[in-house]
Amino acid sequence: MDTYTFLIQLLNGIQYGLLLFLVASGLTLIFGIMGVINLSHGSFYMVGAYLAWSLSQHLGSFWIALPTGIVLSVALGMLLEWLFIKHLYRRDHLQQVLLTYGLILIFSELRSILWGDDVHSVAVPALLAGSIPLTEMLSYPVYRLWLSLVCVILAGLMYYLIQHTKLGMMIRAGASNREMTQSLGINIDVLYRSVFALGVALAAFAGMIAAPVSSVFPGMGNQVLIVCFVVVVIGGIGSVKGAMAAALLIGLVDTFGKVVEVEIGGLRILPELAGMSIYVFMAIVLLWRPEGLLVRRQH
Amino acid sequence: MSKRLLIIGLSIGAVLLVAFPLIGDRFYIQFVTRILIMAMFAGSLNLLVGYTGLVSLGHAAFFGIAGYILALYAPETHAAGFWSSLLLSVSGAAVMALIIGALVLRTSGIFFIMVTLAFAEMLFFVFHDTAIAGGSDGIYIHERPVLMIGSWQPLNFANPSHFYYLVLVFSIGVILFMRTVLRSPFGQVIAGIRVNEHRMRALGFHTFRYKLVCFVIAGAIAGLAGYLAAVQFGVVNPEMLGWHLSGSVLMMVILGGMGTLAGPVLGAFSMMFLEEIFQALTKHWQLLIGAVIVLVALFLPRGLAGLLAKFNISPAAAGQSRRAPPHADV
Numbered sequence: 096m097d098t099y100t101f102l103i104q105l106l107n108g109i110q111y112g113l114l115l116f117l118v119a120s121g122l123t124l125i126f127g128i129m130g131v132i133n134l135s136h137g138s139f140y141m142v143g144a145y146l147a148w149s150l151s152q153h154l155g156s157f158w159i160a161l162p163t164g165i166v167l168s169v170a171l172g173m174l175l176e177w178l179f180i181k182h183l184y185r186r187d188h189l190q191q192v193l194l195t196y197g198l199i200l201i202f203s204e205l206r207s208i209l210w211g212d213d214v215h216s217v218a219v220p221a222l223l224a225g226s227i228p229l230t231e232m233l234s235y236p237v238y239r240l241w242l243s244l245v246c247v248i249l250a251g252l253m254y255y256l257i258q259h260t261k262l263g264m265m266i267r268a269g270a271s272n273r274e275m276t277q278s279l280g281i282n283i284d285v286l287y288r289s290v291f292a293l294g295v296a297l298a299a300f301a302g303m304i305a306a307p308v309s310s311v312f313p314g315m316g317n318q319v320l321i322v323c324f325v326v327v328v329i330g331g332i333g334s335v336k337g338a339m340a341a342a343l344l345i346g347l348v349d350t351f352g353k354v355v356e357v358e359i360g361g362l363r364i365l366p367e368l369a370g371m372s373i374y375v376f377m378a379i380v381l382l383w384r385p386e387g388l389l390v391r392r393q394h
Numbered sequence: 395m396s397k398r399l400l401i402i403g404l405s406i407g408a409v410l411l412v413a414f415p416l417i418g419d420r421f422y423i424q425f426v427t428r429i430l431i432m433a434m435f436a437g438s439l440n441l442l443v444g445y446t447g448l449v450s451l452g453h454a455a456f457f458g459i460a461g462y463i464l465a466l467y468a469p470e471t472h473a474a475g476f477w478s479s480l481l482l483s484v485s486g487a488a489v490m491a492l493i494i495g496a497l498v499l500r501t502s503g504i505f506f507i508m509v510t511l512a513f514a515e516m517l518f519f520v521f522h523d524t525a526i527a528g529g530s531d532g533i534y535i536h537e538r539p540v541l542m543i544g545s546w547q548p549l550n551f552a553n554p555s556h557f558y559y560l561v562l563v564f565s566i567g568v569i570l571f572m573r574t575v576l577r578s579p580f581g582q583v584i585a586g587i588r589v590n591e592h593r594m595r596a597l598g599f600h601t602f603r604y605k606l607v608c609f610v611i612a613g614a615i616a617g618l619a620g621y622l623a624a625v626q627f628g629v630v631n632p633e634m635l636g637w638h639l640s641g642s643v644l645m646m647v648i649l650g651g652m653g654t655l656a657g658p659v660l661g662a663f664s665m666m667f668l669e670e671i672f673q674a675l676t677k678h679w680q681l682l683i684g685a686v687i688v689l690v691a692l693f694l695p696r697g698l699a700g701l702l703a704k705f706n707i708s709p710a711a712a713g714q715s716r717r718a719p720p721h722a723d724v
Binding site: 126132179182186188189190192193194196197198199200201203204205207208317321324325327328332367368369370371374375377378381382385 | 443449451497498500501503504505507508509511512513515516519520522523524637641644645648652678680681683684685686687688690691692695
């Protein structure tokens, strides 16, 4: 592998990791703060991608579709929290798994009714359609760079929000002690609804900006959900920093797993078994640090 | 009074199940066979979810791997032996459960849910992405295994009624086996682990080993169900390991009522009937199934067995609710 190919794969890996971070951070926040395991989180990513496809067709521009999609997904998040998720806070994980599994089926069928089962593609917006030449043969698309940049900015904003704002302080307080926070006069219902809506919007936004680089297809939500579980397990549950580190690692492991060739005893291991690479990575982390990479050991 | 009602109900059920192939037509015999297989599968998951408190979202891995072992082991030109292929499939599933269990049981709670799902998905990708067993299309089992005792062939699996009776015998065997296990000292320990694992550890029990044994037993029974499913359909594909199957079998356990022996059977019957009815109604039947799942999670956390217990019909289920830990929902 020459330097430029390596560079391109490195950028692709980072970009994939950053995208995973957007989805996984919502998952880990919702669990860390509200104690809810949300299997339907991947569906929001899928909904986001379909929204980007359908809105940019109806509204004529990706740049109008994006904010419209964000508003719609925040509204969807609030509605879902009000209808279903708020009943789950004091229930055990089993009922959370069940209810959110039911939501996956509902979203998947609603998607099929509204938008059909076809695979679609979304055009890269004209403003970012170019690519940067690296050699005579190789170049890197501007859109992917923009995508990574947006993710980095969002991650920075989230860090600021959680660590340095009053809302962030409430979120952290609510995560460590719900009753105490409530008795200090903070409206925990509104807080939880906002966090859930934030998580939904992040996942949907990831789906929207991913739509031009990957195709828009029915199973995309479940695919990303399971990878995000791996990210959250490796990073440690409830840890946004951990999610960032793990998402980048997984992005790189997955990307290089598909391009590196590895043979052991004449048997081609990679890229044939590339689909397995992140799970093997997870198994190693579990053996080494079962509570996640960046979580302090409790005992 | 209620106990007599239960015994009468069970006897009627038993007579119906035994006499059913004599009156039912081919389609229904195969349908009920499928239900019994799923009931066995759900029962094995119930051992983890209902009795030990381990919520596994990747149980289809063991169901599917057993089917794949049969498909890969069975020669194309002639039938495989029933006993040898069964033994191989079930022990293969058990070994897989031992390996995966040793890893996933290092975690607990929400981690456990995610990690079981992830490992099942890893197996899914092994069979989906590589050519070892036909990739995403799956692989056919051209000749059904042949059951021989000496030189006598008591059952012919090509005949749906014969196969039905085989599955019925296995289902009853599995239920009796689980009953014995749960009433043994081992069963008492895993019940203790469900209620309070820390306390069991403080009492000197090596809880990891108990959970691992339980995980392996559950994996082996799921393997048995997967083997039978592969024989019935004559084909295996990656969906057999997929997480939709893991999800829907979890649904059967909860819908029926977890932590009761009859619950998963009840759950499998209800779910399969619902699916059949919804499929006849609309092509978007999963929307209805999803709605039922959401409603059950919201309003019926103890499932149908819990509902029966409310009307004081099933003493087993009522006893279960008394034993439930105090933080559970009522």
